[in-house]
Amino acid sequence: MLAKIYSAVLPQSSICEIKGLNxxxxxxxxxxxxxxxIMNWTLPDLLSKEETYITLATFFGRQRKRRYIRHVLGFAIDFDTPEDTTVEDILELYHKDRLPLPELIIATATQGHxxxxxxxxxxxxxxxxxxxDRIYRIHKLMAKALGADIHxxxxxxxxxxxxxxxxxxxxxxxxTAWEDLETWYEAHKQIKRPEDRLRKVIYIGTICSTPGGQRIQEAMAIAPNRSNDFxxxxxxxxYGLGLCLWDAGIPTVEIKTKLFNWNQALEVPLPDLQVDKIFRSVLTGEHHASPYVIEALTGLSAKIQGFYHLPKKRERRxxxxxxxxxxxxIADLLSCxxxxxxxxxxxxxLGLSYRSLKLVLAQLREEGILEANTGRGRFAQSTYQLSIAYLETLQTNIYLEVAAGAEDMTLTESLKGHTAISPFRGVRALLRKGVRCVGSGVKQGTSCEQRTQFDVEGIDRGG
Structure with a gap:
């Protein structure tokens, strides 16, 4: 059985160096x-040994960690079921959840597992x-659907x-085909609703104040499904007790004392070296107490009380x-x-980003508000100005104060005398003459104003 599973990934011989592996x-x-x-480099080594535990994956490093996985040979689902559970019950769970049936089922040392x-x-x-990450998610969803141990x-x-x-x-x-498991996962994975991410939960207290946190502080280490295992x-x-105390802000010296006192009160205590190793693992801060893990260990609720804090209602921009x-x-073009x-x-x-200016320029040209003329040649220049059609749509009083007895024009702020002209005609004339040019060839501080020619009767001779 093992030869069929591992023959494709374990060589017959090896130089016992990771860098020498294919x-x-x-x-x-x-x-x-x-x-x-214990590391097994070759298939004969694996078949000759009779250890109790084995990994259903191969690794390219000397540590049994997820980031060093090279091959995954299959999924193993751990069922901690009651004592009277049979193999037919396990297969019925697979049928019920429409999962591919397992090719192998083994019984552990505990009855019913x-x-x-x-x-x-x-x-x-x-x-x-x-x-x-996808392999782990599919494996975890399978265990959750079958009611097995998700940890x-x-x-x-x-x-x-x-x-x-x-x-x-x-x-x-x-x-079991990997494609079949992917299809099952896509059909059964949980889809988060958009409104769930808008809620912010504010928690009160720590896990130690929950029923599960209080139970884990007692001198007993019997899981709810292991009542026959002392x-x-x-x-x-x-480890869970140490994480609960660490998250609650208990001093490290007191955490160590509590762990050793808890261990000594057990019917069959752990070795002191093992407790000290667990204590040092807690101090690394890599993990935190999970309510789901504490609830799975103790069989009691470990959820921290909290309330949802909804975001403030804001008006739509x-x-x-x-x-x-x-x-x-547009204001700059009107003035220049x-x-x-x-x-x-x-x-x-203008104090803008170059990307934003280019984006708005393209929008204005597409809408017909802006006219851009691109020059050619060595000393070519590009000019930008508002279109006449856009200027004619604006209100008259934005550009010219045209009334009997008006003394000035707001566009150039230059004195015109007593004139009463058509605003549309005046705009065309001003654009054709060029009211003000802003460019690299203009000296700083000058406006290059060009006045249109009006005669005494107020007629524009430039057109």
């Missing part, structure tokens, strides 16, 4: 106890972190070594920064008439 090969970890891993294996026809090569997910975790004594179900002619899961309880840039550019400077210089003069 990219399509890796190493497998085995152990009699979970905290003492099983591990079901979905083996792939070809190992999955983990080429990037995205694929590793025993991940290709890097230990699984029971299949032997002739513990195998209770085996299917040799079929394998040792229970002492490591998980001790009707203007953005591009609208303000647009207004600034014709712009001949470079776009970067124009943006710097």
């Amino acid at each position: 990219k399509n090969q890796g190493i497998v970890f085995t152990a009699d106890e979970k905290n003492s891993a 099983y591990q079901a294996f979905n083996l792939f026809p070809e190992p999955i090569r983990c080429k990037n972190e995205l694929l590793q 025993a997910c991940g290709a890097e975790r230990w699984v029971r070594r299949p032997t002739a004594q513990n195998i209770v179900y085996q299917e040799d002619f079929e394998h 040792k229970g899961n002492r490591d998980e309880w001790c 009707t203007r953005n920064h591009l609208y303000e840039v647009r207004q600034d550019m 008439g014709v712009i001949t400077e470079q776009q970067k210089a124009w943006a710097a003069r």
Whole structure:
């Protein structure tokens, strides 16, 4: 059985150096106890050893961690079911959730506990972190749908070594296709609603104040489904207690004292070296107490009381920064008439970003508000001015104060005397003559104003 599973990823011989391994090969970890891993470099080494635990993945590093996974050979689902659970009950769970049936089911040392294996026809090569994360998500959703242990997910975790004594179900002619699991995952994954991300939860208190936090502080390490196991899961309880105390802000000296006192009160205490190792792991700060883990350990609720703080209601914005840039550019064109400077210089003069100015320029040209003439040649210049059609749509009093007895014109702020002319005709004349040019060839501080020629009767001789 093991030869079929690992023959594609374990070589027959190796120089026992990671750098000598082929990219399509890796190493497998085995152990009699979970905290003492042994590396297996070749397939004969794996078959000759009879350790209790094994990894259903290969690694390219000397550590059994997720980031070092090279191949995933299958998924193992850990069922911590009651004592009277049978293999038919496990298969019925797969039928109910429309999952591919496992090819292998083994019974653990605890009565009623099983591990079901979905083996792939070809190992999955983990080429990037995205694929590793997707593998973990599919594995976790499978365990959650089947009602199994969701904390025993991940290709890097230990699984029971299949032997002739513990195998209770085996299917040799079929394998689970990775594409089938991906299709099942896309159909059953939870889709977050957009409004869920708008809520902000404000929590009150710590996990230690919850029923699960109070239970984990008691001198007992028996899980709710392990009432017949007096040792229970002492490591998980001790580590969870340390994380709860650390998150609650308890001083480190007091945390160490509480952990050792809790361990001594157990019926079968842990070695002091193991408790000290757990204490040092807590002080690293890499993990925090999870309400879901504490609830799974104690069987009691560990959710912290909290309330939803909804965001403030704000009025919908009707203007953005591009609208303000647009207004600034139109006002500048109205005051200058014709712009001949470079776009970067124009943006710097108005205090705008070059990207925003180009974007608004394209919008104005598309709408017919702006006229741009691109010159050619060595000393060519581009000119920008407002279109006549746009100017004619504006109100008359924006440009000219045309009334009997008017003394000035607001466009050039130059004295015209007593005139009464058509505003549209006056705008055309001013644009044709060029009221004011702003460009690289104009001296700083001058406006290059050109006055239109009016005769005594107020007639524009320029057209």
